[in-house]
Amino acid sequence: MKNNQSDRKKSSIPFRLNRKSFLGVMSLVYQELLDKVLTKINIKLPKEDEVLNLVRKKAKQNDPESILRVIDSYAYKKTFLMNIGDEKGFILERAIIDSNASNILELGVYLGYSTIRILKNLKNDSKLTSIESNKKFANIALEHIKLAGLSERHELKIGKSNDVIPNLKEKYDFIFIDHWKDLYLKDLKTLESYNLIKKDAWIFADNVILFNLEDYLKYVRSSPNYESKFIPTKREYSKFHPDGVEISIYKA
Numbered sequence: 677m678k679n680n681q682s683d684r685k686k687s688s689i690p691f692r693l694n695r696k697s698f699l700g701v702m703s704l705v706y707q708e709l710l711d712k713v714l715t716k717i718n719i720k721l722p723k724e725d726e727v728l729n730l731v732r733k734k735a736k737q738n739d740p741e742s743i744l745r746v747i748d749s750y751a752y753k754k755t756f757l758m759n760i761g762d763e764k765g766f767i768l769e770r771a772i773i774d775s776n777a778s779n780i781l782e783l784g785v786y787l788g789y790s791t792i793r794i795l796k797n798l799k800n801d802s803k804l805t806s807i808e809s810n811k812k813f814a815n816i817a818l819e820h821i822k823l824a825g826l827s828e829r830h831e832l833k834i835g836k837s838n839d840v841i842p843n844l845k846e847k848y849d850f851i852f853i854d855h856w857k858d859l860y861l862k863d864l865k866t867l868e869s870y871n872l873i874k875k876d877a878w879i880f881a882d883n884v885i886l887f888n889l890e891d892y893l894k895y896v897r898s899s900p901n902y903e904s905k906f907i908p909t910k911r912e913y914s915k916f917h918p919d920g921v922e923i924s925i926y927k928a
Contacts, residue, residue, distance in 0.1 A: 701886060703917065707756045723755055727787060728816050731823065738825035740796045747789050747820075751913045759789035760854060760882050761912025764921055768852065768880060771923060772797045775878040777850035782806040783837055783863060784855030788817030794852065795826040803829045805844070809836045809855075841866050849874040854882040861892040868901075868928075877926045885920040886911050893922060901928040 714720045721729075727750050736742040744765070751757040760768055772780070772794055778801055785791055785808035794804050808814040814834045821827050833840050837859060851867065853860050860881060867873050884893055885908070896904045904924040911917035 703914075704756055704758075711755055723750075723757065724787060724813065724816055726750070726754070727757065728819065731820055735823060737823055740792050740824040740826060743792060743820055743824050744789065747787065748913075756913055757789075758786055759912060760793070764882060764909050764912060764919070765790065765793045767907060767909070767921060769793050769797050771878060771880055772850065775850050777878065778802045779846055779848050779874075780804045780850040780852070781844075781848040781867075781872075782852045782854075783859075784808065784853070785817045785832065786810075786813050788820040790852065790854060791817060791821055791830065792824050792826060795821065795830055796824070798829060803831070805846075805848075806830065806832045807837050807840045807855075808832060808834055837863050838866065841872070842870060844870070844872055847872055847874045847877075849877045850880070851877065852880045852882075857883065857887045857889060860889055861895055864892070864895070873926045873928075875926065875928065879922075879924040879926060881922045881924070883911075883919060884922045885918055896922060896924040902926060 711723050715722050720726065727747055730750060731743055731746050734742075735746045744762075747757065747759065748762050751759065751761070759765075768790060776799070778799060780794060780798075780802065782791060782794065782804060785806045791804065791806055798804065808817065811834055814832055818827075818832060821830060837855060841863060851873065853863070864879065873879075879896070879902070881889070881892065883889070884906070896902045902924040904922060906920055906922050908918070908920045911919040
């Protein structure tokens with residue numbers, strides 16, 4: 677994989693908005709605020725509850741694709757959901773298959789969308805461990821995963837990543853990062869320090885352009901322990917706002 681080192685000056689915060697990502701993030705902020713206002717004045721349920729109700733009503737049991745379609749349709753037609761989305765979701769699925777991973781760690785679950793995309797592509801002897809700090813989101817995700825018929829090889833740990841990671845006992849050969857953006861680099865270093873990353877493991881980080889995760893990118897692109905590749909995409913559920921994923925191979 678080609679190392680795409682950037683010469684940009686490092687900022688003093690874990691991420692910052694640049695010109696390319698500003699409109700994409702502002703559109704998310706607007707949609708989030710609108711949803712919260714409408715929820716607070718009882719015009720609608722929280723969007724996560726609406727999604728769960730739609731999945732219960734429209735998705736077919738033991739059919740992961742039907743659940744993904746219901747969630748994607750809501751995000752395109754109603755309001756933004758902080759899933760990886762369909763475009764980047766296909767890239768994630770391809771990476772799971774190409775990596776031949778057997779023990780996968782997911783940081784950030786939300787409604788279980790990416791979890792389902794990972795689980796439906798696991799080999800027979802593979803398993804996925806997920807970490808989610810929000811108990812409500814975790815419970816919704818667990819129901820989605822159960823409806824998809826994919827619970828058997830999945831374990832969900834509820835708690836903050838910095839509390840959960842030090843208590844993990846196994847090494848992982850694929851790590852998907854899509855949680856709080858200021859934790860990407862910190863949690864990656866914690867995984868390294870606890871010797872939880874297998875040699876040649878794939879590290880798949882979402883939203884690295886949307887939130888301009890320059891500290892994370894500088895680290896994986898400059899460290900001799902990684903070979904890193906950037907894949908440009910659009911922001912989830914957008915045709916205009918730029919984003920991208922960084923896939924890094926751990927060589928230590």
